Amino acid sequence: MGKPELNLPxxxxxxxxxxxxxxxxxxLSIIVAKFLQNKLAVFGLIMLTIIVxxxxxxxxxxxxxxxxxxxxxxxxxxxxxxxxxxxHLGRDILSRLLYGGRVSLFxxxxxxxxxxxxxxxVGAVAGYFGGLVDAFLMRLVDIIISFPNIFLLIxxxxxxxxxxxxxxxxxxxxxxTGTARLVRGEFLTLKKREFVLAARTIGMSNTKIIxxxxxxxxxxxxxxxxxxxxxxxxxxxxxxxxLGLGVQPPTSTWGNMLTYSQSVTIFRTAWWYPTFxxxxxxxxxxxxxxxxxxxxxxxxxxxIEK
Amino acid sequence: MSTLLxxxxxxxxxxxKNKVFPVVDGLDFNxxxxxxxxxxxxxxxxxxxxSLSIMGLVPKxxxxxxxxxxxxxxxxxxxxxxxxxxKVRGNxxxxxxxxxxxxxxxxxxxxxxxxxxxxxxxxxxxxxARQRAVDLLKIVGFARAEEILxxxxxxxxxxxxxxxxxxxxxxxxPKLLIADEPTTALDVTVQAQILELMKDLSHKFDSSIxxxxxxLGVVAELADRxxxxxxxxxxxxSEIVQLFDNPLHPYTQGLLGSVPKINEEQERLSxxxxxxxxxxxxxxxxxxxxxxxxxxxxCIENQPDLIEVYPGRKSRCFLHEEGDS
Numbered sequence: 001m002g003k004p005e006l007n008l009p010x011x012x013x014x015x016x017x018x019x020x021x022x023x024x025x026x027x028l029s030i031i032v033a034k035f036l037q038n039k040l041a042v043f044g045l046i047m048l049t050i051i052v053x054x055x056x057x058x059x060x061x062x063x064x065x066x067x068x069x070x071x072x073x074x075x076x077x078x079x080x081x082x083x084x085x086x087x088h089l090g091r092d093i094l095s096r097l098l099y100g101g102r103v104s105l106f107x108x109x110x111x112x113x114x115x116x117x118x119x120x121x122v123g124a125v126a127g128y129f130g131g132l133v134d135a136f137l138m139r140l141v142d143i144i145i146s147f148p149n150i151f152l153l154i155x156x157x158x159x160x161x162x163x164x165x166x167x168x169x170x171x172x173x174x175x176x177t178g179t180a181r182l183v184r185g186e187f188l189t190l191k192k193r194e195f196v197l198a199a200r201t202i203g204m205s206n207t208k209i210i211x212x213x214x215x216x217x218x219x220x221x222x223x224x225x226x227x228x229x230x231x232x233x234x235x236x237x238x239x240x241x242x243l244g245l246g247v248q249p250p251t252s253t254w255g256n257m258l259t260y261s262q263s264v265t266i267f268r269t270a271w272w273y274p275t276f277x278x279x280x281x282x283x284x285x286x287x288x289x290x291x292x293x294x295x296x297x298x299x300x301x302x303x304i305e306k
Numbered sequence: 307m308s309t310l311l312x313x314x315x316x317x318x319x320x321x322x323k324n325k326v327f328p329v330v331d332g333l334d335f336n337x338x339x340x341x342x343x344x345x346x347x348x349x350x351x352x353x354x355x356x357s358l359s360i361m362g363l364v365p366k367x368x369x370x371x372x373x374x375x376x377x378x379x380x381x382x383x384x385x386x387x388x389x390x391x392x393k394v395r396g397n398x399x400x401x402x403x404x405x406x407x408x409x410x411x412x413x414x415x416x417x418x419x420x421x422x423x424x425x426x427x428x429x430x431x432x433x434x435a436r437q438r439a440v441d442l443l444k445i446v447g448f449a450r451a452e453e454i455l456x457x458x459x460x461x462x463x464x465x466x467x468x469x470x471x472x473x474x475x476x477x478x479x480p481k482l483l484i485a486d487e488p489t490t491a492l493d494v495t496v497q498a499q500i501l502e503l504m505k506d507l508s509h510k511f512d513s514s515i516x517x518x519x520x521x522l523g524v525v526a527e528l529a530d531r532x533x534x535x536x537x538x539x540x541x542x543x544s545e546i547v548q549l550f551d552n553p554l555h556p557y558t559q560g561l562l563g564s565v566p567k568i569n570e571e572q573e574r575l576s577x578x579x580x581x582x583x584x585x586x587x588x589x590x591x592x593x594x595x596x597x598x599x600x601x602x603x604x605c606i607e608n609q610p611d612l613i614e615v616y617p618g619r620k621s622r623c624f625l626h627e628e629g630d631s
Contacts, residue, residue, distance in 0.1 A: 131367055193408055194403055194405050194408040194409040195408060195409050195411040197363065197403070197409075198409040198410070199411070200395065201361055201395055201396065201400065202395060202396030202400065202423045202474065202475075203391075203392045203395035203396035203397060203423075203426065203427060204392070204396075204422075204426070208426075213411055216411075216413045216414065217411070217412065217413050
């Protein structure tokens with residue numbers, strides 16, 4: 001072509017843009033930097049790392065067999081051998097806490113993954129397609145939200161034999177509704193953005209647009225909700241186990257370790273028995289909430305897009 | 307030149323509870339291979355809905371293409387299923403939009419967005435797609451294409467994003483590119499770059515372009531033929547030079563009269579009084595009758611047909627009938 005070269009910005013121009021905008025930083029590094037500015041969130045993350053780490057390593061670091069009973073050594077006060085004392089059957093509380101943490105955290109994580117998966121899918125489909133699909137799914141959400149959860153849980157567990165997997169399933173099926181509403185709301189606004197129409201004009205299918213194009217933008221609030229949900233599930237499991245309806249002994253969880261503290265004598269004479277499981281629940285849930293709040297700030301898209 | 311796209315009697319209407327809005331109402335036109343056709347008209351004349359109708363992406367719920375044929379390369383697009391349309395969009399027909407700031411996904415890198423199209427339509431590996439994306443970005447004028455590939459859209463200026471959009475649109479070598487006001491949101495200097503780039507690429511890739519705009523300057527720059535739309539209908543169709551030399555329809559005359567001219571001194575720019583009538587309230591006769599300076603009695607009662615006044619030039623006005631008889 002005998003035409004002059006296109007008059008387009010050159011390498012120099014692009015360099016200048018680099019200078020004005022500063023060095024290229026990946027989205028992740030921006031998020032990490034924002035997260036690290038929040039002291040409470042960092043504290044929560046460190047706590048969680050320790051709690052999850054020790055729970056995972058329980059078989060190697062627990063000083064005693066968590067189920068070994070020694071009735072002659074019941075309700076022994078914390079000492080060199082039993083760092084956090086023993087329970088009403090003479091079992092080591094520290095070891096039971098470590099093993100119990102595995103169960104409590106497992107329930108929290110798996111129930112969260114279940115609830116978030118169902119909630120995200122339902123919310124995404126409802127928000128993206130709208131119309132009748134949306135109306136139907138949202139009425140379903142309304143119905144499930146109206147269930148009196150705690151009674152339903154108690155009834156279900158009373159009718160069915162209580163077990164870990166049933167507990168997790170019931171948790172997941174009753175608590176995806178919040179995520180569904182959240183994701184639906186995000187999709188309602190995001191689907192109107194021009195990049196969605198642009199994606200459709202290049203021939204992307206609805207499934208690809210929902211999961212490949214829109215969901216990444218909606219993930220921030222979902223991650224926050226998921227983090228907070230883990231704490232919620234741990235609390236719920238503790239409450240049910242405390243009532244004796246959750247995970248059954250001899251498997252220990254933080255919740256069912258508190259069951260026997262209901263007895264006034266134990267509460268008065270062996271302060272260490274209810275205190276340590278209670279503190280573990282408190283610390284864990286608090287840490288999840290701190291991390292969740294930190295993530296909420298770090299993932300705020302208005303901050304990222306700047 | 308053979309015909310690439312033929313639109314016959316296209317009607318896309320919008321429905322509300324008890325009203326019908328005939329936004330596109332009986333459109334006939336064709337696009338030849340390698341040609342650039344401009345569709346011009348005011349806001350609300352149905353230009354954008356025409357382009358979305360061709361893509362099969364009329365906004366739902368509410369909108370529906372109720373009649374007509376869109377024959378592209380021998381097949382009627384309206385008869386294709388949604389799954390078959392996925393293969394046409396992006397591959398055979400691509401589109402670029404007015405707002406380059408919002409038409410790229412803010413959370414995916416430029417590379418991810420371009421390669422996705424290529425992997426999907428051309429079934430090539432990730433590595434090949436990346437190489438092709440680099441080539442494409444170089445073609446649209448990015449000197450450091452490899453680095454741009456890993457950038458997120460927020461790091462690019464409006465003009466750069468529009469060039470990325472063009473690269474994406476051209477990535478699968480489409481036969482037809484629909485550009486919906488591609489330069490409206492850009493600075494004047496950047497507008498010229500983008501227009502030049504599009505002109506260049508349409509030669510290089512040998513694709514046809516439908517250029518939708520309200521800017522007659524852009525039309526003069528790029529188009530071979532022009533379709534003037536008013537209230538959902540074509541009011542004039544013409545070769546580009548003839549249109550500017552001798553506009554036939556009173557509406558086109560009004561449009562051209564409202565463009566400032568560099569070599570004439572004007573106290574005031576002329577303008578067409580009033581607005582495009584709302585689609586639920588089109589006049590019974592000629593749709594331009596409410597604003598036309600030459601309005602006659604029969605214009606109010608009867609609709610004129612689009613007639614061929616000279617070879618290759620059509621206009622929808624009773625004035626030409628009188629001139630002939």
